[in-house]
Amino acid sequence: MVDEVVVQEEISVHRACKIVCMSRSMYYYAHKKDDTVVISKLMDLSIRYPTRGFETYYGKIRLEGLVWNRKRVLRVYRNINLKLRVKRKRRLPSRIKEKLIVPGAVNQTWSIDFMSDSLANGRRFRVLNVIDDYNRESLINEAFYSIPGVRVVQKLKELLMFRPKPKRIRTDNGPEFLSKVFTDFCLAYEIELQYIQPGKPAQNAYIERLNRTFREDVLDAYLFGSIVEVNATAYEWQVDYNSNHPHKSLNGLSPWLYAKETLVS
Structure with missing residues (x-):
């Protein structure tokens, strides 16, 4: 409405906001969804539990005390395509660095x-x-x-x-x-x-x-x-x-x- 008034009457945004009874802060407000924390958490869970799905991930999130809305977590889960399972890569067990020493006899x-x-x-x-x-x-x-x-x-x-x-x-x-x-x-x-x-x-x-x-x-x-x-x-x-x-x-x-x-x- 403010934009229409500004164009039609050729007046400033300040006056147009007064006409339609809207504050300038509301006019300039832009909602920003920051899902960085949710994405990071879901990616971490997908690496640690690659064979699990959304229900398990959301259950673990709630058990950690994070009270994120279920719809929000599901939306992020779908947006980052976690529903498309990535083939799991086999990981080697950790190897301990051992000092290379000369054995004391043959066949050791x-x-x-x-x-x-x-x-x-x-x-x-x-x-x-x-x-x-x-x-x-x-x-x-x-x-x-x-x-x-x-x-x-x-x-x-x-x-x-x-x-x-x-x-x-x-x-x-x-x-x-x-x-x-x-x-x-x-x-x-x-x-x-x-x-x-x-x-x-x-x-x-x-x-x-x-x-x-x-x-x-x-x-x-x-x-x-x-x-x-x-x-x-x-x-x-x-x-x-x-x-x-x-x-x-x-x-x-x-x-x-x-x-x-x-x-x-």
């Missing part, structure tokens, strides 16, 4: 990791590396096109046929090491699983160092035409590494020689 701690490369025809393959942390002995260096948890367990069982089992195994958080078949294997053999923190490869430094040497000496040094060629070269490298590769941390001795001398002493 093994470290496992993967590497990847490609053949001359472009086909990708992966390499399974296993090392004994005590004397840095390379136990497994074998390539496959695919290495699921089942294959990891199979190769470890083959290794345990002629070698005592370790007390613990250190790995990253790859799906192969989180798989049920791998965790069940460790549980059955009473092997402690030690996971490093995500994104912290330095916590698995022993095998990371072996990976670098293996890549420089094998993967980057040759052009392979087949997996058979990769594994043949990897086996020759493994024997040479364990018998002839000097380690500063082992007083300049190779893994096999260091293990032999410490056993004698």
Whole structure:
């Protein structure tokens, strides 16, 4: 009404408000809905309880003593599309940072990791590396096109046929090491699983160092035409590494020689 009077009579807003008996504060008032707190609360509940719905969220809100109107909370719930359920992402359990120490004897701690490369025809393959942390002995260096948890367990069982089992195994958080078949294997053999923190490869430094040497000496040094060629070269490298590769941390001795001398002493 004020706007019509201002246009028709060509007068100021002040006079038009007096004519229609309206205060200027009412004329200039603009209602603003601030739902920031409600949105924040609903988003927090949706993260903590992703499989629940509005009724559960509203019930929790009331139990916390927040007396927000149900219609308001439902309106915000619909506006931010929480009714469209987002696929829940599996979260890793928290990993504890543990100091990387040298074991006191062989077969106390093994470290496992993967590497990847490609053949001359472009086909990708992966390499399974296993090392004994005590004397840095390379136990497994074998390539496959695919290495699921089942294959990891199979190769470890083959290794345990002629070698005592370790007390613990250190790995990253790859799906192969989180798989049920791998965790069940460790549980059955009473092997402690030690996971490093995500994104912290330095916590698995022993095998990371072996990976670098293996890549420089094998993967980057040759052009392979087949997996058979990769594994043949990897086996020759493994024997040479364990018998002839000097380690500063082992007083300049190779893994096999260091293990032999410490056993004698």
